[in-house]
Amino acid sequence: MTSDPRIGPLALPDTRARRVVEKLLDGSGVTLNGDAPHDLRIFHPDFFSRVLHQGTLGLGEAYMDGWWECDRIDELACRLLRHGLGERARTPSERLMYRLQSGFFNLQSKARAYIVAEAHYDLGNDLFERMLDPTMCYSCGYWKDAATLHQAQLAKLELACRKLELAPGMRVLDIGCGWGSFAEHAARHHGVEVTGITISREQAELARQRCAGLPVEILLQDYRELEGHYDRVVSIGMFEHVGHRNYETYFQTVERLLAEDGLFLLHTIGSNRSVVSADPWFNRYIFPNGVLPSAMHIAKASEQAHLMMEDWQNFGPDYDHTLMAWLANFDTHWHEIAPHYNERTRRMFRYYLSVCAGAFRARHMQLWQVVYSRGRPGRYDAPR
Known part of the structure; x- marks a missing residue:
């Protein structure tokens, strides 16, 4: 029925x-x-x-x-x-099962890292191209002075570039580059060389097309396999897939790759509580093995990696506006891709986008941008 x-x-x-x-x-x-x-x-x-x-x-x-x-x-x-x-x-059995699984197993190990890509990010570029704006940013926009989704996403990208103090010739690492949004913007407008990594084949293919002719390299790779040395590191909307058992490894990897006087910007959804939990519907249908970090999780893990926190900004309410704009795009353009999907997929995406928007509106979740250094001398003034 x-x-x-x-x-x-x-x-x-x-x-x-x-x-x-x-x-x-x-x-x-x-x-x-x-x-x-x-x-x-x-x-x-x-x-x-x-x-x-x-x-x-x-x-x-x-x-x-x-x-x-x-x-x-x-x-x-x-x-x-x-x-x-x-x-x-959430039923007690659901909460207990997730905690048991995450306690005994690393749900976000290298062997399991590609599960979320296959389940969600590889679903179809045609769907995401119609849902997102032309930047193909699949993360929260910055609506401080923006009137449209596209303006908000450009403002977010530029805000990240300014916080990183990008300068021509710098080597930048983008951990979780998605469809190449930041890599393209930073290379085109700030003259930097960018290496972007993703675990999604569909994202990598489209990112390479979008960044053609720019000093950008897109790799299909897990962050734990990275080598090299970078002036700046950025990670936008990827930390939610790292998992609590890997937080220290993640920050230690960044510290190892970052230049002595470098800067690292982390852009992530955050939880108000330091619990190891995941909503069972989202875990099954949208982001398998995803878990939201708390402020304590981030602070503790980055401290263990000897990274110095320079700035912390919360603009979580902006995700409400972003998600509602994605939902409007999705509804408007669904007829163009409907033959490739089914009604159950349409309802799944509408439910996902709507519930997330409501969660940010209720301040149930946050959106943080955190800037780190390795303790470089001098004062850091974060732009807003």
Whole structure:
């Protein structure tokens, strides 16, 4: 059974599961089969038991299956998180299983590093080209003075370049270069030589095309395999895939590769809490083995690597604007790529983008840019 607006939502069954869900929602402002854009409209009688037994995994999969609908999933997610349902929506068995797995196994080892690329980043360049702006940045834009997504992404790239104090002739390493956004911008506008690495074949192929004719080299490589010496190192939207067991190795790798007077910029989503956890739906469908670092995780690991923190900036609310712009692009251009995908994929991406936007709106997640040095002399003044 899937949602069909011609039929309308289901008459709510009088079951214990439904009553429990209604009690959980009480005070959140979210109503079952209500008229507000953030209200849930239910189309399957087993929705309630599925969500109670499977938590956020069941909620996300039920949406992909068409069991429920909501005009503004972003607002629904924001209200639920502000109401405190974020952690309660995950079942104890899900949390325990992830902690056991991450405790006994390195879920982000070199052998497993390519899993997320195959599951997400290699899904199809045609999809991401329509969802993102012309820079192909798949990370938070900087909306301080921007009115459009493209302006925000250009501002983010330029902000990173200014924080790194780039100068012509410098050698720059881009860890997790994606589709070459930073590499192209830095080489074209600041005259630097860039080596970019990614674990995604699709990203590497398109990045090489986009950077053709520029002093840019794109490698399909894991960060732990890197050698060389660089004046500057940057990592934008990649640290979320490193994993807590590898944080020290990551920062030690940067310290080993960075020039004595060099600068390193880390751009990452961050968690408010120092827990080793992952949402089961996102772990299965969007970013397998991904985990968000906390401020303590970052500070402790970078300290072990003898890197000096020069600046820390949080512009997490800008990710809300970025994600909603991606969602608008995705909806507008979906018809162009629909023959290559299925309806379940469309709903998966809409759910992913909407829930993330709501999470940043609720300040459930943050976006940090952190600048490091190896202790170079003199004062560092970070641009804003």
